[in-house]
Amino acid sequence: MTITKNPKRITADGFIAQAEKGAEGDTQGPKKPMLLRFSPEMFKRIDHAAKRLGITRSAFIYQATARELEKMEA
Numbered sequence: 001m002t003i004t005k006n007p008k009r010i011t012a013d014g015f016i017a018q019a020e021k022g023a024e025g026d027t028q029g030p031k032k033p034m035l036l037r038f039s040p041e042m043f044k045r046i047d048h049a050a051k052r053l054g055i056t057r058s059a060f061i062y063q064a065t066a067r068e069l070e071k072m073e074a
Helices: 011-023 040-053 056-074
Strands: none
Touching: 040 056
């Protein structure tokens, strides 16, 4: 049996810190703030999903957006 190094894991706090300074290999620099408006029901659904995953609301929205963009660009 071969012993391999664990893949890099990132916590929600680490994800936010990385987003604030820009991801590794990100040539666009630090992230910019953005104002979004959601209905109260959508807001509750987002918060519930983020809580289930153990991440922040911002991290959930960022990850969901990144997934959708990857699907569209494939």
